[in-house]
Amino acid sequence: MRIVVCAKAVPADITDLKVVEGGNRLGYRTYQLNINESDEYALEEAVALKKQHGGDVTMMTVGRSDADRAAYIGLVKGVDRALRIDADLADPEAVAEVLAEALRDIEYDLILCGVESSDNMSSEASISLAERLGLPFAYAVTRIEVSDDTGDDTGVVFVNKEMGGGVEQVVEISLPALLCVQTGIVPMTYAPLREVLKARSKPIETLAAEDLAPGGKTKIRFLDAFPPPKQNRAEIIEGELSTVAAIAVSKVQEAL
C-alpha cells in the first residue's frame, strides 16, 4: 500500500501577530513549529498501516524551511520519503492546488490528512485536495481497515467516520481515496529529540510552489486580526485556597 500523508507544521505559541504582505498572510513570531496534532495522528496511522500491509509512506508538507522539523519527526516515526513544497500560503485553496499538482507525479493508494489545523482551523485544504484529484473522501475517520482481498486490483478500505454525538458511520470506500484522520485513531508515539536531531542528515526533497502552480494567486486577503471579544466572563473566585474551595462548593450546592 502506497500512502501519502499531508502534514502541516504549525506554531505552538505565537507573539507579535500582524497582517503582512498586503494581507496575503498573517505574520508572527514563534519558538518552533510542530506537526499539527491530527496530522501527526494521520502520520502514525500511515506508519501503522505500512507495518500491517507493507508498502511505503511519503510525507508532504507545504511551508518554508522551518517546517522541515515536521519532516524530521516524520522520518523518525517511519516515513520513507519526505517532501516539502516551498511556499508560505495562508489560503487553504492555494495549498490544495500545489499539493494536487505535486501529487500528479506520485503514485498512491491512500492519502491521509488530519481533521483541522490548529493555526488556520478551516478543515478545507484536504477536502479541496480530494476534489481536485477526483478522489472519494471521508472526514473524521476513527478507524481504517484495509480489505485483504487482493483479488480485486482496485481495492477498498472500510472506515469508521464520526457523525457527531458519538454516532459513527462505517463506510466502504474504493481506492485510491483521501481520508481525514481524527485524533486518537492510534496511540501516539514519541520521537526522542536526539533522534530528531540525527534525522537532520536525511534528505528532504523540496519543490518550488511557483513551478507547481505558476502565477498561483491567493484568493483571500487578511484585513485584520484581533483577540476574540470576551463574553459572559466568569466571576472569578479569589482568596485563600480554603475560602475559594468553600465558595466553589457553595456555588455547586446552590444550583442543585
Place this chain on the structure above:
Amino acid sequence: MSGDILVLPETSNGELDAVTFELLTKGRELADQAGVKLIALVLGHNLGPSVKALGSAGTDTILVADHPGLADYNAERYLNVVSRVLEDLSPSFFLLGYTYRGIELGPSLAVRCNGSAASNCIDLQVADGSVTVVRPMFSGSVHARVELQGPPPYIVSFQKGALPKIESPSARAEVVDVSSKFEEDSFRTKIAKLLQPEEGEVDITRAEVIVAVGRGIGDKENIRVAEDLARALGGTLACSRPVVDLGWLPSAYHVGISGKTVTPKVYIACGISGASQHNAGITGSKRIIAINKDPAAPIFDIAQYGIVGDLFKVVPEMTRHVKENG
C-alpha cells in the same frame, strides 16, 4: 452579486438542528440586503416533518430532494444533487454549518462550482460588493477578518452558536421538488452501517453533577482527584476529547461535538481549556464552574464561576469541604 441566498439546513435524528435557524437568520439578512430570495435546500428521505418545520421559518422557497438514495448522509451522493442545484440556481451565497456535513460539502462544492469557500466562520458581511468573514485562528486565540476575493458562489460554513437566531416567521414558503436532480451513479463510497454510541457503564447525559477533566489533568493516574469530587457530590466523571484520545478514559465519558451533549445542573470543568468543540456540548448546563491555570482560557467565557489556579490543590480541597459539610 444578484444571485439568491441558498441555505443547507442541518438535521439530526430527523429534526432540524439549531444551526439551521442561525443560518436562516444570516440568510434572511443577506437576502433582504440584496433584494433576492432566501432558499433552503433539504436532502434526505421522508422529509415531510423537516419541510413543515422550515415552511414558516423565514424562507421564500424550499427545494426538496427526497429520495431513498439520500436517506443516509453520504457526501458523494449529496454532492451529486447539491452541485446540480448550484449550477441551475447560481446563488450568490451558499450557507452551511461547520459540521461533519458542512466540512465535507463546502470545500468540494467550491472546487466543483468554481466558487469561493470560507469555513468555520463566525460572521459574514457584505458591503460595497466586498465579502468579508470573521473566523477563529490559532486555536481560537485570534479572530481574523478576511476578505474573499474569489468568484461567487461564496460557500460559507458557520460555527454552531456563532450567529444569533432571530425568529422571522413568514408566509408559507413555496415548496419545489428537486428530487430528480439525484441520479444513481457508480458511487465509490457506500454506507455499510451506522454505529450508535456504546452503552457503557455510565450515562453522562443523565447526570445532575458532572466533574469533567481535560488535558490539564496531565496523567491517567491523576483522574482520581476529579473522581473523588464527583463521588462526594453524587455526580459523574466526564472528560474532553484529548483525554479519550490519550486513552485515559473510554469514549462513553467524552463531552463535546464528537461525543455527548450534556445538560447537568452543575458542570465542573477541571483543566479543560474550552475549545469550541468541547463547549458546544455543555451549553445546556445550568451552572458551569471552571478551574484552570490559564486566566485566558476560553472556558472562562462560558462558565459562570471560575477559579484560576492549580486543580490539584483546588479540587481536593473542594472534596474535603463537601465531605466535612455534608
